[in-house]
Amino acid sequence: MAYRLAPPCCRSDWDEYHRIRQEVLLESQKYALEHPDEEDEPGHHPLLFWQDDRPIGTIRIDELGDGAAAMRLVAIDPALQGQGHGAALLTEAERFARALGCGRAVVYSTTEAIGYYEAGGFTEDEWADCEIAGVAQMVKALG
Numbered sequence: 071m072a073y074r075l076a077p078p079c080c081r082s083d084w085d086e087y088h089r090i091r092q093e094v095l096l097e098s099q100k101y102a103l104e105h106p107d108e109e110d111e112p113g114h115h116p117l118l119f120w121q122d123d124r125p126i127g128t129i130r131i132d133e134l135g136d137g138a139a140a141m142r143l144v145a146i147d148p149a150l151q152g153q154g155h156g157a158a159l160l161t162e163a164e165r166f167a168r169a170l171g172c173g174r175a176v177v178y179s180t181t182e183a184i185g186y187y188e189a190g191g192f193t194e195d196e197w198a199d200c201e202i203a204g205v206a207q208m209v210k211a212l213g
């Protein structure tokens with residue numbers, strides 16, 4: 071069983087990317103933050119997460135320009151959650167961010183997802199001035 075993270079490269083990849091995000095939205099109603107898909111914008115990397123030949127999740131990694139990468143729109147297909155895929159997604163996302171030259175990962179977590187990021191080694195950023203209610207800024211150094 072192999073995981074990989076790759077930019078959507080054809081219409082059907084984009085359809086899967088949007089399908090997973092839609093289903094996560096409908097299932098959990100968890101996305102408080104709106105992030106448009108800057109499909110061609112430099113420094114923004116919408117990515118589809120694959121297990122073998124099956125797309126099972128999405129993430130968008132944004133280069134923040136200060137050596138940090140923001141991990142946004144983290145989602146695993148609702149039918150496949152709770153099986154370790156989300157942990158694998160974070161591992162692959164960290165590898166991707168390191169390859170971009172980033173030394174730090176930042177997430178803006180909903181209250182419900184804090185435990186997921188803690189399990190992945192993120193800690194709440196006590197210096198953050200995140201004013202949005204119900205969102206925690208969390209960080210992890212990328213070794």
Ligand SMILES: CC(C)(COP(=O)(O)OP(=O)(O)OC[C@H]1O[C@@H](n2cnc3c(N)ncnc32)[C@H](O)[C@@H]1OP(=O)(O)O)[C@@H](O)C(=O)NCCC(=O)NCCS
Nearest residue numbers: 144145146151152153154155156157179180183185186189
């Ligand atoms: C959050 C999400 C990506 C996790 O994916 P997943 O495949 O269910 O997670 P995993 O099964 O790999 O779990 C990994 C670890 O995180 C923990 N975890 C997962 N979801 C959690 C949650 N909501 N609260 C607390 N801990 C959680 C698991 O217990 C596991 O811990 P362990 O390694 O100590 O056993 C997925 O549930 C999802 O897409 N949720 C809806 C969208 C969302 O909330 N995204 C984050 C928004 S900021």
